[in-house]
Amino acid sequence: xxxxxxxxxxxxxxxxxxxxxxxxxxxxxxxxxxxxxxxxxxxxxxxxxxxxxxxxxxxxxxxxxxxxxxxxxxxxxxxxxxxxxxxxxxxxxxxxxxxxxxxxxxxxxxx
Amino acid sequence: xxxxxxxxxxxxxxxxxxxxxxxxxxxxxxxxxxxxxxxxxxxxxxxxxxxxxxxxxxxxxxxxxxxxxxxxxxxxxxxxxxxxxxxxxxxxxxxxxxxxxxxxxxxxxxx
DNA sequence: CGCTAATATTAGTAATAGCTAATATTGATG
DNA sequence: CATCAATATTAGCTATTACTAATATTAGCG
Numbered sequence: 001x002x003x004x005x006x007x008x009x010x011x012x013x014x015x016x017x018x019x020x021x022x023x024x025x026x027x028x029x030x031x032x033x034x035x036x037x038x039x040x041x042x043x044x045x046x047x048x049x050x051x052x053x054x055x056x057x058x059x060x061x062x063x064x065x066x067x068x069x070x071x072x073x074x075x076x077x078x079x080x081x082x083x084x085x086x087x088x089x090x091x092x093x094x095x096x097x098x099x100x101x102x103x104x105x106x107x108x109x110x111x
Numbered sequence: 112x113x114x115x116x117x118x119x120x121x122x123x124x125x126x127x128x129x130x131x132x133x134x135x136x137x138x139x140x141x142x143x144x145x146x147x148x149x150x151x152x153x154x155x156x157x158x159x160x161x162x163x164x165x166x167x168x169x170x171x172x173x174x175x176x177x178x179x180x181x182x183x184x185x186x187x188x189x190x191x192x193x194x195x196x197x198x199x200x201x202x203x204x205x206x207x208x209x210x211x212x213x214x215x216x217x218x219x220x221x222x
Numbered sequence: 223c224g225c226t227a228a229t230a231t232t233a234g235t236a237a238t239a240g241c242t243a244a245t246a247t248t249g250a251t252g
Numbered sequence: 253c254a255t256c257a258a259t260a261t262t263a264g265c266t267a268t269t270a271c272t273a274a275t276a277t278t279a280g281c282g
Contacts, residue, residue: 008119009270013192020195026229043271045230064228064279072199079193079200081124084131088183089190120240137259154241156260175249175258 003077006054011037011047019057019070026066114188117165122148122158130168130181137177 007013014036015029030044048068051057056074059066118124125147126140141155159179162168167185170177 002121002124004115004118004124007115010113011270013113013115017195027227030229039270040272041229042231042273046270049230061279066229070196070199072196075193075196076200078189079197082186082190082193084128085181085183085186086190088181089187122240138257141259150240151242152259153243153261157240160260172249177259 001054003054003056003074003081006050006056006074007078009047011039011044012051012056015044015047015051015068016056016070016075019068023067023069025062026068029068112165114165114167114185114192117161117167117185118189120158122150122155123162123167126155126158126162126179127167127181127186130179134178134180136173137179140179 007016011033014033018024018029018032026045026048029048030041033039033044033047034041048057048059051068052059054074056071057068058071059068061067118127122144125144129135129140129143137156137159140159141152144150144155144158145152159168159170159177162179163170165185167182168179169182170179172178
C-alpha cells in the first residue's frame with residue numbers, strides 16, 4: 001500500500017502526529033482521537049492496525065497495554081517523493097548544500 | 112481539502128510527477144496516464160480539475176490546448192507536515208544546519 | 223480460577239471516490 | 253460559417269473505505 005494512501009486519512013495523520021511526540025498506549029491514542037473526532041475505541045483500534053500493517057507504527061506489549069511508536073521509514077518515502085518538487089521552493093540552494101541539508105549523502109541505498 | 116487527500120490517488124500523483132518535469136498539455140497528460148493506467152480522457156480531465164481546484168496545478172490556454180504546470184505551495188504543506196518526523200532520520204543535524212538545509216529561514220510567514 | 227481492564231476483531235452499513243459513456247464547449251481553419 | 257480537434261462536464265454505476273455495535277482475546281489480580 002502506498003504511503004500516501006495511508007496518510008490520506010485525517011485520523012491516521014492525527015495518530016502519527018501524536019506518536020511523533022513520543023510513544024503512547026492504545027488507550028492514550030483512543031482518548032485523544034475520541035475527543036477530537038468523536039469515534040469509538042473500535043475505530044481507533046482499526047486505524048492503529050492499518051498503521052501497523054503498513055509499517056508506519058510499531059507496537060510492544062506492556063502488560064495489558066499496547067505501546068505504539070512511530071516507524072519513520074514509510075514517512076521518509078514521502079520525503080523522498082517530494083524531492084522532485086523541491087527545486088520549486090529551494091531554487092537557489094546548490095547541490096552540495098542540498099545534500100548536506102537533507103542528510104542524503106550516501107544514505108539512499110545504504111540503510 | 113487536505114493536501115494528503117489529493118495525493119492519496121495514484122493517478123494524481125503520476126500527473127504531478129509528470130508536471131514536476133515541466134509544463135504539459137492536457138493531451139500529453141492523457142496520453143501518459145492512459146498508457147500507464149488505462150483510463151479514459153474523461154477520467155484524466157476530472158483528475159486535472161481536482162488538482163486545479165485544490166491548488167496543486169495551474170492552467171493556461173494555448174489555442175485549444177490547456178497547458179498545465181505544477182503549483183508548489185500545496186506540496187510544501189506536505190513538506191512542512193513532515194517536519195515533525197525529521198528528527199527520526201536526521202538526528203545529528205543541528206538546528207542551524209537544518210534551517211539552512213530546509214530553506215526555512217524567515218520563510219514560513221513571509222511568502 | 224473468575225473478574226475486570228485494555229485492546230483487538232468481526233460483520234454489517236452508509237458515504238464517498240473514481241470510473242465510463244455520453245455530451246457540451248471552445249478555438250482554429252478551410 | 254461548418255467542421256474538426258482538444259478539452260471539459262455531467263449523470264450514473266461500482267468498489268472501496270471508515271464507521272458502529274457486538275464480541276473475542278489477553279493480562280493482571282483478588
